[in-house]
Amino acid sequence: xxxxxxxxxxxxxxxxxxxxxxxxxxxxxxxxxxxxxxxxxxxxxxxxxxxxxxxxxxxxxxxxxxxxxxxxxxxxxxxxxxxxxxxxxxxxxxxxxxxxxxxxxxxxxxxxxxxxxxxxxxxxxxxxxxxxxxxxxxxxxxxxxxxxxxxxxxxxxxxxxxxxxxxxxxxxxxxxxxxxxxxxxxx
Amino acid sequence: xxxxxxxxxxxxxxxxxxxxxxxxxxxxxxxxxxxxxxxxxxxxxxxxxxxxxxxxxxxxxxxxxxxxxxxxxxxxxxxxxxxxxxxxxxxxxxxxxxxxxxxxxxxxxxxxxxxxxxxxxxxxxxxxxxxxxxxxxxxxxxxxxxxxxxxxxxxxxxxxxxxxxxxxxxxxxxxxxxxxxxxxxxxxxxxxxxxxxxxxxxxxxxxxxxxxxxxxxxxxxxxxxxxxxxxxxxxxxxxxxxxxxxxxxxxxxxxxxxxxxxxxxxxxxxxxxxxxxxxxxxxxxxxxxxxxxxxxxxxxxxxxxxxxxxxxxxxxxxxxxxxxxxxxxxxxxxxxxxxxxxxxxxxxxxxxxxxxxxxxxxxxxxxxxxxxxxxxxxxxxxxxxxxxxxx
Amino acid sequence: xxxxxxxxxxxxxxxxxxxxxxxxxxxxxxxxxxxxxxxxxxxxxxxxxxxxxxxxxxxxxxxxxxxxxxxxxxxxxxxxxxxxxxxxxxxxxxxxxxxxxxxxxxxxxxxxxxxxxxxxxxxxxxxxxxxxxxxxxxxxxxxxxxxxxxxxxxxxxxxxxxxxxxxxxxxxxxxxxxxxxxxxxxxxxxxxxxxxxxxxxxxx
Numbered sequence: 185x186x187x188x189x190x191x192x193x194x195x196x197x198x199x200x201x202x203x204x205x206x207x208x209x210x211x212x213x214x215x216x217x218x219x220x221x222x223x224x225x226x227x228x229x230x231x232x233x234x235x236x237x238x239x240x241x242x243x244x245x246x247x248x249x250x251x252x253x254x255x256x257x258x259x260x261x262x263x264x265x266x267x268x269x270x271x272x273x274x275x276x277x278x279x280x281x282x283x284x285x286x287x288x289x290x291x292x293x294x295x296x297x298x299x300x301x302x303x304x305x306x307x308x309x310x311x312x313x314x315x316x317x318x319x320x321x322x323x324x325x326x327x328x329x330x331x332x333x334x335x336x337x338x339x340x341x342x343x344x345x346x347x348x349x350x351x352x353x354x355x356x357x358x359x360x361x362x363x364x365x366x367x368x369x370x371x
Numbered sequence: 372x373x374x375x376x377x378x379x380x381x382x383x384x385x386x387x388x389x390x391x392x393x394x395x396x397x398x399x400x401x402x403x404x405x406x407x408x409x410x411x412x413x414x415x416x417x418x419x420x421x422x423x424x425x426x427x428x429x430x431x432x433x434x435x436x437x438x439x440x441x442x443x444x445x446x447x448x449x450x451x452x453x454x455x456x457x458x459x460x461x462x463x464x465x466x467x468x469x470x471x472x473x474x475x476x477x478x479x480x481x482x483x484x485x486x487x488x489x490x491x492x493x494x495x496x497x498x499x500x501x502x503x504x505x506x507x508x509x510x511x512x513x514x515x516x517x518x519x520x521x522x523x524x525x526x527x528x529x530x531x532x533x534x535x536x537x538x539x540x541x542x543x544x545x546x547x548x549x550x551x552x553x554x555x556x557x558x559x560x561x562x563x564x565x566x567x568x569x570x571x572x573x574x575x576x577x578x579x580x581x582x583x584x585x586x587x588x589x590x591x592x593x594x595x596x597x598x599x600x601x602x603x604x605x606x607x608x609x610x611x612x613x614x615x616x617x618x619x620x621x622x623x624x625x626x627x628x629x630x631x632x633x634x635x636x637x638x639x640x641x642x643x644x645x646x647x648x649x650x651x652x653x654x655x656x657x658x659x660x661x662x663x664x665x666x667x668x669x670x671x672x673x674x675x676x677x678x679x680x681x682x683x684x685x686x687x688x689x690x691x692x693x694x695x696x697x698x699x700x701x702x703x704x705x706x707x708x709x710x711x712x713x714x715x716x717x718x719x720x721x722x723x724x725x726x727x728x729x730x731x732x733x734x735x736x737x738x739x740x741x742x743x744x745x746x747x748x749x750x751x752x753x754x755x756x757x758x759x760x761x762x
Numbered sequence: 763x764x765x766x767x768x769x770x771x772x773x774x775x776x777x778x779x780x781x782x783x784x785x786x787x788x789x790x791x792x793x794x795x796x797x798x799x800x801x802x803x804x805x806x807x808x809x810x811x812x813x814x815x816x817x818x819x820x821x822x823x824x825x826x827x828x829x830x831x832x833x834x835x836x837x838x839x840x841x842x843x844x845x846x847x848x849x850x851x852x853x854x855x856x857x858x859x860x861x862x863x864x865x866x867x868x869x870x871x872x873x874x875x876x877x878x879x880x881x882x883x884x885x886x887x888x889x890x891x892x893x894x895x896x897x898x899x900x901x902x903x904x905x906x907x908x909x910x911x912x913x914x915x916x917x918x919x920x921x922x923x924x925x926x927x928x929x930x931x932x933x934x935x936x937x938x939x940x941x942x943x944x945x946x947x948x949x950x951x952x953x954x955x956x957x958x959x960x961x962x963x964x965x966x
Contacts, residue, residue, distance in 0.1 A: 231522055235469065238515060254501045258508045266511020266544075270537055273518060277534070330500050330561050429782045430775045433791045688775045689768065744764045 210250055217243030230276045238269045252325055255333050377666040380407070381493050404496050408485050415675075416637045417447035423683050430687035454630035462623050464525035473520035474621075474628045477635035480512040484642035487563050491655045491668035495564055502563035503551055506646055507544070510601065513639060514540045517610075520632070521620035532619025535694060536610030540601055542701040547597035549709035550590040553716035554581055554650040563646075567654030576660050580653040585732040586715040589740070591651040593709050595681075598647055600701070602640040605686035609694055644678040645671075704743050711739040803919060806873055806886035808866050811908045814851060818909040823883035825856035830875035830884055838868035839875065851881065852934045853941075864908060866892070867901040882926045888918050 220240030224233045241264040248257035291297065312318060337345055375382075384407075388400040421444055425435030436443040461470055487502035489495040499505050514537050521533020555561055558569040558581075572579045581587035600607040611619040621632045648654060652674050655667035692700065715735050722728035781788040792799050815821035826843040842861035850856040875884050887910070894900035916923040 229466075232466075232469075235519065254499060255504065258501055258504045261508035262504065262511055265515060266508065267541070270514060270518065270541065273522075274534070277522075277530070331559075426779070429779045429789075432778060432782060432788055434789070434793070684772060684775060684779075688771045741764065 210247065213243045213246040213250065216240075217247065231273065234269060234273050234276060237272070238265055241265050241269065252327065255328075255330060377492055377668075379666070380491070380668070401496070408490075408496065409482065412482075412485060412638060412641060413634070415641060416634055417451075418444075419637055419641075419679055420450065420633075421446045422679070423686075426680070426683045427687045430684075451630070454627055457626035459626040459628065460623070462525050465623060466523040466525065469519050469523035470623075471628070473516050473523060474624065474631035474635065476519065477513055477516035478631050478638070480509050480516060481635045481638035481642060483509050484639070485645070488642065488645040488649060489564050489567050489654050490645075490671050491666065494655075494668060498562065498564050501561045503555060503561050503566075503646070503650070506563075506642075507548055507551075510639070510643070511544070513635070516635070517620055520624070524620070524623035526623055529620050529622050532610045532622070536603060536620055539603070539607060539610060539694075539697060539701075542698060543597040543600035543607075543705070546593050546701065546705035546709040547601060549706070549713060550593040550597065551646075551650055553586055553590045553712055556713075556716050557581060557584075557587075557720060563649050563654075567649055567656065570653040571656045573660035578653055578656060578658055578660070580651065580656070582651045582653075584719060585729065585736045586712050586719055587651055589708065589712050589715070589736045591647065593705060593712065594647050594651065595678075597701075597705065598640075598643040599682065599685065600697070601643055602636060604640060604682055606689040606692050607697060609691055609697065640682065641675065641679075644675055644682075648674045648678065707743055708739060711735065801888055803921065805888045806871055807890050808869055808871060808887055808892070808903075809864060809875055809884050809908070810887040810910045810914075811862065811905070812883055812885055812912055812915050813909050814912050816911075818906070818911075820848065822858060822909060823851040823881050824859050824862065825850050825881055825883070826859040826862075827880065829878050829880065833874050833878045835872060835874065836868045836870055838865040839863070840865075851883075851930055852937045854937060859905060862905040862908060864903050865901065866903055867897070882930055885915055885919070885922070885926075 217240050220236045220238075220243055223236035224240060227233045227236060241260065245257045245260040245264070248260055251257075384400050384403050387403060388396050391399045421436065424446070425437075425443060428435030436446045439445045439449045461467055484506060486496040487499055487505050517536050517540070518533050521529045521531075521536070524530070554566060558566040560566060560569070570578065570580050577583065582591050599605075603611055609619075611621070621629060624632060648671065655671045657663045657665060657667075657670050715732050718735070719728055719732045722731065778788060783789075812823050813819075813821040814823065826841055828841050828843070831837075831839045831841045840861065840863040841859050843857050844860040846857075847855040848858050850858075871886070873886055876886055912923070912927075915926070
């Protein structure tokens, strides 16, 4: 019950050393995201992997919120955690995902594939650091209000919005049709 | 004078925070507000359990609990002691970590929901620009918690109950969000504080609440029905119906974890009622212009109590809906109604003030209600229903 | 389908709710143990032995015939006959029970012992608040615990007590008539003593 303060005031506490304050929170959430992603790949039980994936999504949403992108961050939670994760869970549960739990989680040739992955990572990292984009100064964080997002969606990007909506409707209808046909065939 | 009483808690918070070092002040005032919210809503939860049991009892021609304390109002203390001292059984086939985390996540999400509700004038914890979106995002985390609870019990029936609960919550989220979208359209803001401020005016004596518009009325009805389904309350409590599936997704929980589930569920109910009050009932504004001297937080909690009484009343009256009836209701009645309501809200906004827009929008609501209501049961024959064996 | 049913239901429950404060019919709970429902006359719980007069040992009607012990379905009655005799309810000298135990945890209140007793000696009591923390000895009732006066019987089952008293009075009258006739024949041997062969088995 306090006067209407903007959020994220906690992370702007050290005004003089803005980057220091944000970077601590950012590090925490980044670690959380990466740990969640690694756990999602390496846990034995599929449902555990999904839960780790949810942690990863939540970490990503926190990063968005740190950047001041309220809409994207909250939409990330709403859509990814609330809908997509549940969808994945249902898919896992309905298709008997848990099979062989005695096999090792890494393939036999993990040394070779690990080496290839490290090389690719090194190349990409060098390419990014050597490019012009990393030399630019960090732009000032834009303050995007909900109104601007709404305006953009309804004025400038209305056609892509409608097309995506149409696409989703078609997908929904297709799913319903397929499911209905299966029932008819079973009769 | 009225202003002092109204802003009493705000000034109290600022006074306490002013005694702490300057660097920590935002943190301390936020912590104070959080402690206040935790305390108030936990107390409200305790009171609601007794109210519900006594109310349901009276509806069912019996006393409720009346042994502990005056008229049984200290019953929650006895319940609390019971749930704290009961043995915490975890089935052998259960997944211990997830089993422990599920009720914690539920209560966490439920308490977080209160962060964007304006409990009084200048009394919101966080004034997010996208407050309503935050609310829905966090309530979708509650679904994950319920799924975790059902899956980790290692019990087929808990799993089934959890899947049914999640399906129900997802289905009813659609009309819930659509009903809120009408309010967002009318208030042109996603911020809860902004929405309340839009409803704070009075024409003469009557308030500007969104409830008193045709689309607001329909929207409120849609919102509250969906809220009942979201909180797994009767008549939508199939996932946790005691006679159906023992206790659904929290069958294997005992002791404190069970109490946490109860707490999370009731808190979810309070939070979503709070959002309904914020969106449709004007939040903390008084119902008549001559009553504005009564403090704003009193009005919010009075409206919340009325909603709780409505929930208890409906629980005592209606039988439980079957799963397919529930789903049909959501997708074939609530969703078209919510979509028509969207159009209705838009029409209301663009027509000039006057009798015409009342007639048009009210007529649209009435016609769609009758058509969808009759159509749902009779395959679109639209006649009055005949009970073959009753007549 | 337009919600009238729901509205009617809500009105009904509201009426129940408010009515329960005003109308006693709508709140039928009996707040035990502060209030107790009155029992009907034919209530029965566990048996007790009837005695006439003030002395429970002298006035006991039971003659240890052991019929109830044999007829009891769960066999909860245990009787040991005495060695000497005493006068029973109608005045005849009879054996009496030295030990009469009923295991109340076994008794199923079937009332068969009452039905078969030829001497109106055992009847059903109406007491039900009998909880004890002594599971074995507390629920094995002995002769003294089981004996209750006839006034108690009249109080709890007035109609049955009236019938029982009438039967016993009739029995007693017959016995006394027989004794008087026997006395007369003793003093006057010429009068024939044709007493009807009634063993006085009353129908309970």
